[in-house]
Amino acid sequence: MADVHPEHAQLQADRIYLGWQYILLHPDPGPPPKRPSPAEEQAEGKAGAKPSDQELMRRERFQEDLLNRPVRIFRIFMVILAVLIVGLGGFGLMQWSAAIVGLLLAAGGAAVCSYALAQGDRAVRYRVSEQQARDDRQRQERDKELFRAQEEHAQRYREWQEVKERHDRQLAWYAVAVPDEIDRIDVAGGTLPGWSALITLLGATRLYSGGHLTVLDLSEGAIAKDLIELARKGGDDPLVWVLPTDLPRLDLGATLKPEAFADVLAHVVSVSEEHRTTRDLSFDNAILERVLEVLGENATINQVTAALRALAQVGDPRDDLRFGLITATQLERIGTLFGRGVSDRVVIERAWALESQLRKLETLGTEAVRLPPARLRVVSMDRQAGVFGNRVLGTYVATALTHILRQSPAADRPWYHTIIVAGADKLRGDVLDRLMDACETSRTGLVLTYRSLTPTVRERLGRGHAAVAFMRLGNAEDARVASEHVGTEHRLELAQLTETISDSVPGLDGGYTSTIAQVEDAKEEREDDNGADLAEDLVESTEWGRTADKLGEKERVLQRSREFLVEPHQLQQLPTTSVIVTDATAQGRRVRLADANPAILTFPKTTLGELEDVRDAVMAIDGKQREDNGEPPPNLGPPPPRLDWRKERQ
DSSP states (O other): OOEEOTTSOOOOTTOOEEEEEEOOSSOOOOSOOOOOOHHHHHHHTSTTOOOOHHHHHHHHHHHHHHHHHHHHHHHHHHHHHHHHHHHHHHTTSSOHHHHHHHHHHHHHHHHHHHHHHHHHHHHHHHHHHHHHHHHHHHHHHHHHHHHHHHHHHHHHHHHHHHHHHHHHHSOOEEEEEOOTTOOEEEEEOOOHHHHHHHHHHHHHHHHTTTOEEEEEEOSSSOTTHHHHHHHHHTTOOOEEEEETTTGGGOOTTTTOOHHHHHHHHHHHHGGGOTTOOHHHHHHHHHHHHHHHHHHOTTOOHHHHHHHHHHHHTOSOHHHHHHTTSSOHHHHHHHHTSSOSSHHHHHHHHHHHHHHHHHGGGTTTTTTOOOOOOOSEEEEEEOTTSOHHHHHHHHHHHHHHHHHHHHHSOOOSSTTSEEEEEETGGGSOHHHHHHHHHHHHHHTOEEEEEESSOOHHHHHHTTTTTEEEEEOOOOSHHHHHHHHHHHOTTOEEEEEHHHHHHHHHSOOOOSOOOOOSTTHHHHHHHOOOOTTOBHHHHHHHHOHHHHHHHHHOGGGOOOOEEEEEEOOHHHHTTOOTTEEEEEEEETTEEEEEEEEOOGGGGGSTTEESSOHHHHHHHHHHHHHHHHHHHSSOSOOOOOOOOOOOOBEEOO
């Protein structure tokens, strides 16, 4: 497997990524401010619209004519009277002196009326001109107001444009990683597709950052299939054991000393006896240690079961002698291991119980071959096998791993080697405790996923330096326990994309394909892929990547779906890939909602930085700008780093 190119954003080898948190630091500013226009100003003033000049003149003249109508009638009367006086004087009906006086009076009255009418007409023109002047002043004021409004709009638009650019350029998905001091992650709840997404993400970030990964899949759901394809696409040849089919080629525990081997087998036998005490385990362990002393170094399981049959007096020991599983000398020594009497009957009963369960491991390591090194190892249980047999096999693998870790020196850096146990609630509590302790002392990262919160799981959930993650919890009681653990006062934000993709990904089908029998052929056919790219590999080799790619860029919207409180009924409705991560910090318990969908790695607005780190960096940049430039424009933040997964072959 190759590392991320050092010049680009890269995965941190000591950082465990559980998903991505959807947060928009800068809200959407909405539509741009509307530009004011003269047409709008006219539309707003339609109710009080001013008349035109001609209309105003007509109205004023009409009013003046109404007022001057008596004057006009009187002037006409004076004119008629003047004409009548002239006529009377001309015909001699009136003396000329009287006619002249009457004519002067009539003409004077008519002149006075004409003067009054002229003054009224002049007053009309004056009022019209004054009104026109007022209208011109008001029009100029409106133009000035419109100009000021347009200037204000331009300023508001520039501010909106800056906010919009900041919103469009901002990151949307921030990495959710556990603190460096965390040495274990407990995942409670979840569906098989959800576990598949989480394990694919954990495994991809571990392998592509140079680490090693061991997956013990007790779920019988083939949840590591996408991870296997991804590792193969990236240039690695993962080793996959499907038990019990590959039990003959499983050499796990072959190098253990007799004392450790006896301890492993004693715990395997206890898998069906949940209420067994430490005293019972010690008794079984003593029987097995004595049997292994007789058999000598490098004793196999089928030799142990043959010795137990002889001790329990089951079957004909001559058959085991004929097949070479036990010698006559060993058979004689086994007969004298324990005393006679009542205690002998107790030993016989326990030996019979030990043989009946250990015989499921008789083929262990009988066809073991030297396997090439691999950075991904997957040990799974065949769903076609029996439930009890799978529990025995799973307990053996977990206990053997524990002893190997106890004998190994501590790693140089934490989480370099990571062990994932899927379906850990199928293991006994003491088996889990020993595995946790061994991983802690050897600095091996440990991820335990529990389908249900049994009393055994509740006692160990988050114990020690562990982070706890909750996925969908179908059981109401489990959801109540989880909500109390997290705290119902927390309000979390769920992205619409999380619900969209979770509903679109098909369920798991099929099972694992063993690579052990064809490991040599696979090694010869392997092609060296120096151009491995994690984003491209995710799209091509995982169901999550293909589904996200089918949805297209239009579905990758920056839109919040909903907010919810951490309440039991909400935990029962979580999308498949949602993970509520809780861990303790110096400031108190931290609660974050993440999306474990590995395809988010390929999104352009995804960063490997955590929300707090990115926010602090933006504030530092903004503070430096203000210090250097006084009052800079609104901070746009750094451009989102595009995840470049080009790598160099180690």
